[in-house]
Amino acid sequence: MSGVLSTRSDHIGFQGSIKTSASDFIVTEIDMLGRLLSESVARTLHALGDAPATPNSRCPQSPHRPEPLELLGEDERCRMLGPFDSPSHAAEEGVSPAKGRIEHVAGTAPEGGRHEVGTLYSLLDESVNELLRQFACDVKDGWDSEHEPAAHPAEFSLGPVLDKRNRANLHSAVRQKFPFLMTVTKNNEIIVKANTDYKQLSQLVSEEEALDFFKFLDAKLENSKFSFKPDGNKEHRKAVHHFISQKFGKLVETKAFSVTDIGGQQNIAIMVRFREKSWSRKRSAADCQEKQDLYTGFILRKENLETLEAISYLSSELGVLPSDFSYTGIKDKKAITYQAMVVKKVTPERLKEIGSKIEKRGMKVYNIHSVCQHLRLGQLKGNHFDIIVRNLKRQSNDSSADLKERICEAIESVKTKGFVNYYGPQRFGHGQNIQTDQIGLALLNEEMVKAVKLFFTPEDTDDPVNQAKRYFLQSDDAKGTLAMLPEFKVRERMLLRALNRYGVNHEGCIRGWLSIPHSMRIFYVHAYCSKIWNEAASFRFMIYGSKVVEGDLVLSEEHGDENSPLSDRVHVVTAPEESANIYAIHQVVLPMVGHSIKYPCNEVGQWYHERLAKDGLQTCKFRVSALQLNTPGCYRHILKYIHNLSYHFLEDNEKGIKTEEDSHLNESKASLLLSFDLDHSCYATVCLTEIMKCDL
Known part of the structure; x- marks a missing residue:
């Protein structure tokens, strides 16, 4: 990313490896009241006498602080009752x-x-x-x-x-x-x-x-x-x-x-x-249905799984649709993550029954309890990260300073100046031959067959999933591909069933896309919109830097209160306001493209129009009626800051890991433990890229 997109700080940075194992990258949701989900689980289990309380993950005093919940042992009980609730x-x-x-x-x-x-x-x-x-x-x-x-x-x-x-x-x-x-x-x-x-x-x-x-x-x-x-x-x-x-x-x-x-x-x-x-007072049929629906909430711990992949496993085991699950956000794949989820039409007892089966897939469920509604995307305060960066080294062109000094300089720089709020590479399928934004562009251009072919483009491996994908691209044989594809690939199988029935043509592919949940269809369109936002943010910093200029869009409390529609709170900066330095860079927002947003009234706005025209979307209304996709757009701050940051230096030796307090780091054995919070929809990989100044 750093080689393509503009960055915020000008420090030198350092090199290192992240996600060398899932346990090196732990993500825990922070709920709307500012509490870690893992602390909630640990607190409840401790109250039940099932396990010792875990250390306070907000204020780690030791570099050996265990990951959330990992001290709970093998006999965790998935329930929400406290010691006095009977x-x-x-x-x-x-x-x-x-x-x-x-x-x-x-x-x-x-x-x-x-x-x-x-x-x-x-x-x-x-x-x-x-x-x-x-x-x-x-x-x-x-x-x-x-x-x-x-x-x-x-x-x-x-x-x-x-x-x-x-x-x-x-x-x-x-x-x-x-x-x-x-x-x-x-x-x-x-x-x-x-x-x-x-x-x-x-x-x-x-x-x-x-x-x-x-x-x-x-x-x-x-x-x-x-x-x-x-x-x-x-x-x-x-x-x-x-x-x-x-x-x-x-x-x-x-x-x-x-x-x-x-x-x-x-x-x-x-x-x-x-x-x-x-x-009987104006109660719609939808209200009545909502009242009758059964919802079960839980905390999902997953390891080396995408959120949507985990949902595919769970829906298959529970006999419900992936669309019956709701969550507050997508979590990293190569990581251990804790996130809140709600599933519809499943009792708490039924969810508990599949506990041993899903453990084999790298999942555990905690705090299973009845709730009265589904979750919404963005319904969280943020995420807490515990990350180990291994194989620390100086940049190849840096020989002027001690490695430990370089790392401290980089971390403090980003802590003070913030980082450009890019969407992370996992949003686009990092490392895949075909990225999700390419599928989203095909859908927006209503190239349904092309979108299906992109969806089934295989990776450079010879596992059963990619063998099936290659066969489909070569033969258009949906039925044969279905027989080859593993059961857990729920999205692919739903799409193939529709293609087998309706054909691999424009109309058949429309039916195929309609067969998968709306949240998954729109995911690809959002990926394309996110790519455009990243490029726009990079262009904005490249030409204007950190100065707020005329025509910028800012989100200010002076223009409507927090309960006002977001569009009413977005203000176009005037020339007098630029001269008086009324606004700061952290108030500037850029639009995620859609049919209900306004663009900046400066060179950035012009850039948007030219960039969309390049992809054939100059007249796009961001509505794909055939697929029931409607993208109004939104606004995203171009700058974000890191919260509750702490870090420790580690050094591997023959006896294990020790903390390096004052001595210089051994470059071949040094590691760095970072713990911090980010607001929701911010990416830790993006923050780390800004800190380290190298591609991850």
Whole structure:
């Protein structure tokens, strides 16, 4: 990359090797609350007593810090329950058990089980969970006490939660786990308070009934009903009717019905159900389907596998489509990676069943739990990287400085100045004969047969997959190729089935592309758009450098708030603003080509038009209706910075690896351990290329 694209810094750099083994390149997602997924798994397993806690990966104190989760042993358990989440542990949790608890309630309410616990553990830090439990204890103890309640805070803050879906999940999870609490949102901050309605109801009915009623109320399950214990006291029933009608009458309605007890005596019970109109307010068929869909969330650990390849394996084992999986981003192949995933139409139990099978493919799944929706691309804060660079050497033309000094100089330079935010080589199929952007260009030009032939272009190896690809290019025999292709190549097999049925012609290839999931079809188009963005960023730095000039596009909070559409926040720099140096280079963005973006009003904008014309896309609308592909485009910052950086020098010797503190590095044996965070959609390989000034 460095030989083709412009770079940010002018330091000399150094040489080295990355990804000499998968364990030298460890990638861990950072969720929207800034927590490492691996820490979440380790924390949960430690709470269960399954394994010792792992060191804090944010502040490594030792160069021998183990990779996340690797100390957990072979008997990891894939679950999300904490030590106090079973009903039998209620007393240990500090929530006083109800006095005179009823053993049986006529109706059933939704149980606040694994889903709510999983949500709390996945969205809240362990310390916040503990403080929440303590707040719940204080509320209950204050109610149960016969004396004046102790001076405890009237409310408790879970902190700001910016993602609306995460806020909704937390609201529900807290109320399901602690029905005697209520939650409200203030400026994206979730506040927890005592639920005085619960306290009043628990004075009319048993505490268990009150708990179950509020769980039922919060779950809002369509067509569900809740029944209180049979009650022969008419005046008491009237009080319960009146209370529910007064407090929740807009949502539910009550009805008395006759029941027969064990002794054959007739009695009366109160049944509660949701009002019909609460379920019929402009609810589309899609909303109803979304409610009925089953989603299971988990953390996937994979080794030496592409994300889409891992999904192909998983979908084959589970008997679902690859499109039933959602994730926040694509992860490196030659690496050990941890990423959040959600699969539709699969129960947690079913996912656990395939654990031993997928381990043979280099995968493990952790923290399996029910969730209520799929994931979205970009729904993460970033990624944490633990990378070992081996075989450290000076640049071939550098003999003027100590290697250790050169490395420190390079790292500090990029730490201060940042790096050009290029898309990494893995976006394009690094090292492959045909890269993904070439397929994307063929699709945008609606050259369907060419795109299929590019898709099946083999690599220079003689394994069964590439043998099958060669056979197809030579024969156009989709059926014969299908027989040769291994089962795990799900995308290729889906495409071949369609080609066998409809033919290897324009229409048949359209059918073939439509047979694979939309997310995979659009991946190729996005790869082409990414290549154009890389070239545009390189051109921008080559002609203007780090100065913000007239016609540049900037993303500024002055032009709309963070909730405004992105297009409203993109501003074209004026000549007076250039003269006054109003904007900094880190605010400059460039468009990913699409039908709804605007181009810079300077030489960079002209470059875009000429570059697209070169590929025959001067009139392209970035919509391929035949394939249901729609590419509106977006904007990407041209400069990014590294976060939470630490690094250590290592030297191999006959006894193992030691840290080099003060001495010069032995050039033939030296290695470098880097730990850092990057924002989402940033590439560690790009950052390393900027640091080292050599192709990786």
